[in-house]
Amino acid sequence: MIGAGSVSDAYLRSMRCFPYLIVHAIGDLHPEAAKDKVDAFGVGNHGGPETVLHHPDVDIVVNPTNPAAHVEVTSAALAAGWHVWSEKPLSLTPEDGRNLLTAAQHGGLRVGCAPDTILGPGPQAACRVIEREDIGRPLTVLTQLQGPGPEYRHPNLAFFYQEGAGPLFDMALCGVDVGPRAGTEFDVRFVTHVGAVIRPESGGSAQSVFGLDAPFSRSGVVEITGTDATLALPDPDRFDGEIRFRRRRSQGWKTLTTTAWAERGHRRVDRNRGVRGHREHDRGPSGLAGPLGPVRGNPVTTYRNEEK
Structure with missing residues (x-):
C-alpha cells in the first residue's frame, strides 16, 4: 500500500479479513505515518513509496493517496510491474485515465478503482431484484x-476542496468526531454544488444532485423506478442497510431485505483472485446498470460532455 492517510485504515481493516491477502509493505x-499504520495493524514493512515499489512479493499496489497523487503513484506502480x-x-x-489504462494494457497489467461498494450485499441484492424484472423495465x-461539508468529519479536510475531490469526485467522507482544523483558511477549487442529468443511449434517464452547501445532511438516496415499481437502495457509501420496494398505487414502502455490515475490499479480493487464477475479474454487476445494460466483461468507453 502506498499512502498512509486516514482512509488507509478502512483498507487495512478489510484486507486483514481475507487470509489470502497479505499486506507486505506500507x-x-x-x-513515520507508514510506521504508525504498521504498528497499529501489525502488518508488513514500512518506509517511503519505494519500499512498496521494490518489494519482491507484491502482486497488487493499493493506492489510497490524495486525489492529486493518484496518477503519479499508479503510473509508478505500473512501471514497476505491479x-x-x-x-x-x-x-x-x-x-490521464485513458493513459493509465493503455499503460496497463501494454504491460499486461490490471488497474481498478474505488468505489467497490457496488460489490457489497446491498447493491448485489438490488441487482437480483432488477434482473428478475420485479420493478419492470x-x-x-x-x-x-448533500450536506454541510467535511469540516467536522475529517482530520485533513483541505484536500476535499481541491481538484479531484469535492461533491463530484469524492463524497465518501470519513467520519471523525471533531474539527481539528477550525479557523484554517484555504482556497476552494471547484463548484460546491453539482447537478447532472444522464440520458443513456439505450433509453431512460438519471438525475443526480451532490453538494457541500446544505445546512443538514441528506444522503443515501438511490432510487430506481421501473414500469411497475420503485426500488430504494441502501446508502451507496456503505455496504449495509435496507432495500425497500414500492409498487405503483401502493400506500407505502415494503422492506425486501436488510443487508449485513461488511468492510471495503470485495473488488480488490476479486481482482487478486483474477490475477492469481489468470482469469477476468468482475467488472461490476449487470443488473444494477438498469437502462445502461450489462457491463460485466465488456470494455468501457469514456467520454465527457460538459455545459457550464
Missing part, C-alpha cells in the same frame, strides 16, 4: 447526497 512520503487498485478518482482528467434513477 509506504508514504512521510515514512497491478493497481486506486482510491477514487482514478485520475483528474479523462486523458427500469426507466429513471435518482441519486442525492
Whole structure:
C-alpha cells in the first residue's frame, strides 16, 4: 500500500479479513505515518513509496493517496510491474485515465478503482431484484447526497476542496468526531454544488444532485423506478442497510431485505483472485446498470460532455 492517510485504515481493516491477502509493505512520503499504520495493524514493512515499489512479493499496489497523487503513484506502480487498485478518482482528467489504462494494457497489467461498494450485499441484492424484472423495465434513477461539508468529519479536510475531490469526485467522507482544523483558511477549487442529468443511449434517464452547501445532511438516496415499481437502495457509501420496494398505487414502502455490515475490499479480493487464477475479474454487476445494460466483461468507453 502506498499512502498512509486516514482512509488507509478502512483498507487495512478489510484486507486483514481475507487470509489470502497479505499486506507486505506500507509506504508514504512521510515514512513515520507508514510506521504508525504498521504498528497499529501489525502488518508488513514500512518506509517511503519505494519500499512498496521494490518489494519482491507484491502482486497488487493499493493506492489510497490524495486525489492529486493518484496518477503519479499508479503510473509508478505500473512501471514497476505491479497491478493497481486506486482510491477514487482514478485520475483528474479523462486523458490521464485513458493513459493509465493503455499503460496497463501494454504491460499486461490490471488497474481498478474505488468505489467497490457496488460489490457489497446491498447493491448485489438490488441487482437480483432488477434482473428478475420485479420493478419492470427500469426507466429513471435518482441519486442525492448533500450536506454541510467535511469540516467536522475529517482530520485533513483541505484536500476535499481541491481538484479531484469535492461533491463530484469524492463524497465518501470519513467520519471523525471533531474539527481539528477550525479557523484554517484555504482556497476552494471547484463548484460546491453539482447537478447532472444522464440520458443513456439505450433509453431512460438519471438525475443526480451532490453538494457541500446544505445546512443538514441528506444522503443515501438511490432510487430506481421501473414500469411497475420503485426500488430504494441502501446508502451507496456503505455496504449495509435496507432495500425497500414500492409498487405503483401502493400506500407505502415494503422492506425486501436488510443487508449485513461488511468492510471495503470485495473488488480488490476479486481482482487478486483474477490475477492469481489468470482469469477476468468482475467488472461490476449487470443488473444494477438498469437502462445502461450489462457491463460485466465488456470494455468501457469514456467520454465527457460538459455545459457550464
